[in-house]
Amino acid sequence: MTRVITLGQFIIEKQADFPYAKGELSRLLRDIGIAAKIVNREVNKAGLMDILGKAGSTNIQGEQQQKLDLYADQQFIAALKSGGECCIVASEENEHIIRLDTDVSKNAKYIVAIDPLDGSSNIDVNVPVGTIFSIYRRKSNEGSPGLKDVMQKGTEQVAAGYIIYGSSTMLVYTTGRGVNGFTLDPSIGEFCLSHPNMQIPETGTIYSINEGNYVHFPQSVKDYIKYCQVEDTQTNRPYASRYIGSMVADLHRNLIKGGIFIYPVTSRAPSGKLRLVYECNPMAFLIEQAGGRATNGHQRILELDIHELHQRSPIFIGSKNMVEKAESFNLIQPELQSC
Numbered sequence: 090m091t092r093v094i095t096l097g098q099f100i101i102e103k104q105a106d107f108p109y110a111k112g113e114l115s116r117l118l119r120d121i122g123i124a125a126k127i128v129n130r131e132v133n134k135a136g137l138m139d140i141l142g143k144a145g146s147t148n149i150q151g152e153q154q155q156k157l158d159l160y161a162d163q164q165f166i167a168a169l170k171s172g173g174e175c176c177i178v179a180s181e182e183n184e185h186i187i188r189l190d191t192d193v194s195k196n197a198k199y200i201v202a203i204d205p206l207d208g209s210s211n212i213d214v215n216v217p218v219g220t221i222f223s224i225y226r227r228k229s230n231e232g233s234p235g236l237k238d239v240m241q242k243g244t245e246q247v248a249a250g251y252i253i254y255g256s257s258t259m260l261v262y263t264t265g266r267g268v269n270g271f272t273l274d275p276s277i278g279e280f281c282l283s284h285p286n287m288q289i290p291e292t293g294t295i296y297s298i299n300e301g302n303y304v305h306f307p308q309s310v311k312d313y314i315k316y317c318q319v320e321d322t323q324t325n326r327p328y329a330s331r332y333i334g335s336m337v338a339d340l341h342r343n344l345i346k347g348g349i350f351i352y353p354v355t356s357r358a359p360s361g362k363l364r365l366v367y368e369c370n371p372m373a374f375l376i377e378q379a380g381g382r383a384t385n386g387h388q389r390i391l392e393l394d395i396h397e398l399h400q401r402s403p404i405f406i407g408s409k410n411m412v413e414k415a416e417s418f419n420l421i422q423p424e425l426q427s428c
């Protein structure tokens with residue numbers, strides 16, 4: 090009989106990999122797991138609860154906030170606050186950083202950047218949504234931590250991952266030593282190791298991009314889409330077009346099957362749509378740890394400088410060979426691309 094390894098057990102066992110670890114990161118990952126279970130419970134019965142639909146407010150991105158966006162935001166912040174291992178949260182749903190200044194948290198070592206509910210446009214239609222998280226070690230030793238502790242390059246992340254609320258609920262994360270996936274077993278209320286050492290295939294036959302924006306894409310992106318659609322059995326083309334509209338769900342599929350996910354600049358979104366700090370950086374860290382590649386068309390996402398908390402970036406992410414191929418279409422500096 091195969092041994093069931095729960096997330097908690099796995100985290101403790103892996104703690105030995107970090108000579109300096111005193112359990113804080115383990116406890117922080119545990120807290121994220123707890124909040125994920127609470128959010129999962131509401132997502133699963135969303136149709137029965139007054140939790141679908143708009144909340145009537147907009148976030149800093151000018152997006153209509155969904156009730157579930159706010160619910161998930163509150164649950165993750167509450168779990169991180171009571172856990173005491175996190176001193177600052179940066180969330181898609183909050184314009185400013187949130188200082189968790191309880192007696193315990195204010196001296197905590199870690200910063201969490203989070204997209205509490207990714208794929209908001211899919212909430213009401215029962216299509217998989219997710220949560221994306223990124224963890225940094227606090228830089229400032231004196232005084233209270235601040236924005237500069239959050240505005241670290243993606244290369245500084247100590248851990249990152251996502252939760253996908255789909256046909257099953259999974260938590261997939263990395264601490265810089267590979268990627269592991271855990272499936273929630275509702276009968277015991279535990280995330281159990283189901284996908285050890287996940288590796289994204291070096292190449293694939295799936296491309297994910299919102300082709301509804303085609304007319305707004307730069308010529309180089311249009312050329313790459315055409316390349317994906319050309320008949321060529323040698324290279325298994327045409328590729329299949331798959332786009333769920335939840336970054337977590339599209340990347341989870343590509344992580345398992347191989348593929349490329351693209352959200353480029355467009356004439357309507359000259360810096361792209363997805364947010365660098367809590368969407369692009371955590372997914373780039375995870376996909377790179379699984380053997381893939383993530384760039385803004387020419388520069389590694391993880392090396393991009395952070396100027397603003399809710400900064401956006403174009404992203405080309407997934408199977409290494411496919412991203413390199415896309416880059417060969419002269420995907421030059423985003424701001425220089427004519428749309």
Ligand SMILES: O=P(O)(O)OC[C@H]1O[C@](O)(COP(=O)(O)O)[C@@H](O)[C@@H]1O
Pocket residue numbers: 152181204206207208209210299334335336337362
């Ligand atoms: O509808 P579009 O423009 O294709 O955008 C879809 C993308 O936007 C997102 O929904 C953005 O995330 P949020 O739902 O967290 O705002 C991604 O999950 C998805 O990949």
